[in-house]
Amino acid sequence: MKHISISNQPLDLSHCMSLVEDHTVGGIATFVGTVRNHSQGQTVIRLDFEAYEKMALSEMGKIADFALEKFEIEHIVIHHRTGSLSLGEIPVIIVAAAAHRKPAFEACQFAIDTLKETVPIWKKEFFENGSHWVSAHP
Amino acid sequence: MKHISISNQPLDLSHCMSLVEDHTVGGIATFVGTVRNHSQGQTVIRLDFEAYEKMALSEMGKIADFALEKFEIEHIVIHHRTGSLSLGEIPVIIVAAAAHRKPAFEACQFAIDTLKETVPIWKKEFFENGSHWVSAHP
């Protein structure tokens, strides 16, 4: 099963874990992104995330479908947050559940790596004296 | 920081996540083991875990120290449960927190792989018509 969502409300790891509860599952790998206080030597105050929501959900769904097909996993959750996030808040949660741990890890890493490449979501970093869209310029 | 524990009480992922809260952290990889209902074609009813507790804590500490040294991570949590576990219950939680996701994943996988090789903990599987110590015989 895949569970995809984009929300401007705080993400909840316990909820994501409950979505993959299943007695055939023996290993659950997760990735939780958090807003950290530094980026390329500058002090970060907050991050804003903006999504092209319809397309982002579609691309997240493609990642989940591909992961379910390519790796021996039973369930995958991809939840992304939008809006303004403070330090320590969670922009993204990935959960991959499988009978065995190796495919769970592989699917989880594949999902976060691909999400960062293909899903139309943008991140603006706010520093003490300015802001910029991350990765926009070479 | 490392956080190591062996307990006969239910493990709590939210608690483990709270141990690595830190504004320098941008990515948290976790592995949660769960008791699944089948093993090599047989239906599992429950698992018993037994630990040589002092030595197991020492070996888990070595894994954590090595992970903190080898990978660029800030924190690692290794919690293991003992006693009798029902389907869906959690024998082990690993949490690795880092500025970046790659070392977090590497440390998390290293920790669970090594735990299964070196930490003196034993698992007895109970089926409908019998039980056995897992991996005891070739």
Added chain:
Amino acid sequence: MEIFAFGIAKDILKTNKLILETDGNISVKELKIKLMEMFPEFQKLASLKIAVNNEYQEDGFEIKIGDEVALIPPVCGG
């Protein structure tokens, strides 16, 4: 043609929806060239992709009247 813009593309256009006059159909490549002429800031981006009806499309793709078109500057989720 209505074109949705996100992230830095929205800042460059100073709007999240650009109305562009076109003579009938236009390819993704033609659209990119037109935008980079009108808004040279787009030339400085690490990349600029075009999505049509929620799918990335290559340069040769023909955009039709009524398609949902969006400008996708470098993404950075997670």
Added chain:
Amino acid sequence: MEIFAFGIAKDILKTNKLILETDGNISVKELKIKLMEMFPEFQKLASLKIAVNNEYQEDGFEIKIGDEVALIPPVCGG
């Protein structure tokens, strides 16, 4: 010498603590041979390691009076 046993080793010995008479010090290898003679079931295990004072020790290690000795059959945590 007191020897702690866990997992299937406990089942084989039918106790979690074996008292073994030894003439002074004994090596890890000598201990293993002695145990496999006394309890042939140990020969069927995938492996049998010896921990002394909470550390795995190789065959050549000399166990001293008062050391904490434990039998470590194949581990299977997680």
